[in-house]
Amino acid sequence: MTENHRSMNEPLDSSRRSFLTKLWLLLGGVALAGYSSAVVAFLRPRKTGGTSDDSARIIEAGPVERFHPDSVTAFIRGRFYLCRLDDGGFLAISSKCTHLGCSIPWVEDERRFVCPCHASTFGISGTVLNSPAPRPLDLYPVIIQNNIVRVDTGKAIRRGRFEASQVVYPRKI
Numbered sequence: 001m002t003e004n005h006r007s008m009n010e011p012l013d014s015s016r017r018s019f020l021t022k023l024w025l026l027l028g029g030v031a032l033a034g035y036s037s038a039v040v041a042f043l044r045p046r047k048t049g050g051t052s053d054d055s056a057r058i059i060e061a062g063p064v065e066r067f068h069p070d071s072v073t074a075f076i077r078g079r080f081y082l083c084r085l086d087d088g089g090f091l092a093i094s095s096k097c098t099h100l101g102c103s104i105p106w107v108e109d110e111r112r113f114v115c116p117c118h119a120s121t122f123g124i125s126g127t128v129l130n131s132p133a134p135r136p137l138d139l140y141p142v143i144i145q146n147n148i149v150r151v152d153t154g155k156a157i158r159r160g161r162f163e164a165s166q167v168v169y170p171r172k173i
């Protein structure tokens, strides 16, 4: 390569290098902006009430009449049991054992929940009948509107004992 040739190419190389540097900076900026907005969206608190999240969280169980008094109905989606007590009241009980978290089945013959892991048992209202479970099964809020039973599976309610105020009754028509 001659001296003349090299000097003619130098400005071209320099401007190409400058263009590539700017291009990389631009792409880096775009990637950083995308990453930042994803982090902000992740950290932003969830909105409450009236959002599209409700449809995933709130499970429609069905009309009140579908559930006979003194019955237990399993809901796989949401992992809870809808228990209708013999006085007609409803409780939505988590299927997660309060000892170490195993899934507990309802055993109809024994009329109780029996944990397959360490044999804790619970009554229809979720109270502990046999340890080692330290407390009753958690609850989910039950909402009864227009005779339809819904369960809010957004957050389980931890309780120390069963209380009558936990039971939700359909409105008398």
Ligand code: FES
Residues within 6 Å of the ligand: 097, 098, 099, 100, 101, 102, 115, 116, 117, 118, 119, 120, 131, 132, 133
């Ligand atoms: S996990 Fe249920 S008794 Fe231990």
